[in-house]
Amino acid sequence: MSNTIVVAYDGNDSAKRALAFAVERAKVISGNVVVAHVLEWSPYKFLTPQEIEERHARRQDELSRAEAALLTPVKEEYASSGVPISTVIKYGHVSETLIKLATAEGAVQLIIGRTGEGALSSRLFGSVAGTLAQTCPIPVTIVP
């Protein structure tokens, strides 16, 4: 059985706490941590011809920006923690993509921060944390 822990990371404070918590857990079970950053993307969103033309360049841009601003600092920060840390960037519906990733990695648990989504919007559309808690097939830890 693998000891992989997947942690969703978007750089805000609760995500940072979730990551710190994940690294602590990984130490205990001598596991590894996969830091996942998901960019919201729907293949059904409508684009103008100009946007279609620029899409590939923009995607490259978004990927390198996320890598430089979010994931590289994480790797540096936890380089000395003794826990193997890998990073991954995905496009898609956030909770669906996290579940797919966690399943593919054979993770033992998924750790996410409780993001500060507004009360109204999370009531209307559901929050990522709430959706994951209800639908994820592996244990989910929500870090406040």
Place this chain on the structure above:
Amino acid sequence: MKRIALTTAASAAATAAFAAPALAQSLDESINAAFASSTGWFVNLIFSPFPGTSFPWIVGWLVVAATIFTVYFGLIQFRAFPHSIGLVKGDYSDPNDAGEVSHFQALATALSGTVGLGNIAGVAVAVSIGGAGATFWMILAGLMGMASKFTECTLAVKYRNELADGTVSGGPMYYMTKGFKERGLPGGKILAVLFAVFTILGSLGGGNMFQANQAHAQLTNVFGDFPGVITGVIFAAIVFAVIVGGLKSIASVTEKVVPIMGVLYVLTALVILGMNANMIGWAFGQIIDGAFTGMGVAGGVAGALIQGFKRAAFSNEAGVGSAAIAHAAVRTKEPITEGFVSLLEPFIDTVVICTMTALVIIITGQLITDPATGNYVLNEAGSAIQTVDGNSGVALTSAAFSSAFGWFSYILAIAVILFAFSTMISWSYYGLKAWTFLFGESKGSALTFKVIFCLFVIIGAAASLGPVIDFSDAAIFAMAVVNIIALYLLMPIVKKELNSYLSRLKSGEIRKYQ
């Protein structure tokens, strides 16, 4: 294509709608005079009928090409149809490519450039002149046109230019130059330049002035008469904000609302058909009868056939090469997959949406028949069928839908304006690609075209420029003349791609994800 030009009804409506200020009219008159004398020969050449008939040779040119592609690729539009649906659903998309443009997005964007006035007003013109039977020929032409789209869009992706910054430029002008070179054929550059010139003219005319013109006509219908300059300046400002200012919000609102309008239109039509379910069999009977007997329309069977073919060609633009420019920008490993996806466009545009319009007009009894003979009653001139309130064009469609739902005329007015706007955005892109092909990919050259484009929005809305619009229509069809010559010469390349792809699909090398 969102255009009902070349119909006297449309130009008459447009003329009536433009009681523009005196200044605009004098400007208008001088432009008209200058244009008519210098371009009349070109318009006549493109739209001249076959000797002894009223069948424009350009329509024959498009239909013959569609037939040849259909035969050459072995009824590809039917064989590949399920696979096309699979591609659009994303069954064959690598999840690791998420974040790139999906096939669905490519199709939706290309459709927003073709679905519009042609589907609403053009069809009304077709059935009011050619009777129910025109619908049969329109559907047939739509089905054939799928093969033309398939051919041009595959080539456009295969021979596009990828720039250093990751953006792409493609379209017929690129397959004309690169494809001809690869096959050792002469004249590619000349065809490409001709195509680019016609595309620029078409984009400023049919893709811009005519749209602004019709949008203003609709606005005056709703709000009463007011100067077109006002509509023009507002439209130009919005178009400017989108294409020059890069204001995403307006574009994305339109791009969201346009498909909703399209879906709402089809759903309303389906509800009306459902309410008259017992008459659907009768309506199809009329369509088949009319297609082979003419049911007394002007020109008989040939009259119905010409109207049907013409409207299908004008509506779905298959063979014109415009959609090829839109599809070329999509990143895909296999060029042919864009071809498969694009063949759904004439299907959705013509076979589904145009047919809905026609069925609603027929079922709601807008066309008056003589109970004694079962034939249509013609108007006094004998040129068109008498309709309930003497309507034609948008008004006929509006009357047909409103007979079931009174509020629908308002929805239709909004739809026409939004469709006009989305067509402008699409054609500004087609024109821009042709412009940068001729004058280079620099920022300055692109900006020059965009500013010219916005100025033409104002001109289009402010004045009734009959000859200018005739000319730009001719330019769009001239695109088809040049494009189809290139398609004939390059179709063996598409065949090779097709065979290779189909054999890999069969062997399981190309398979579904998930």
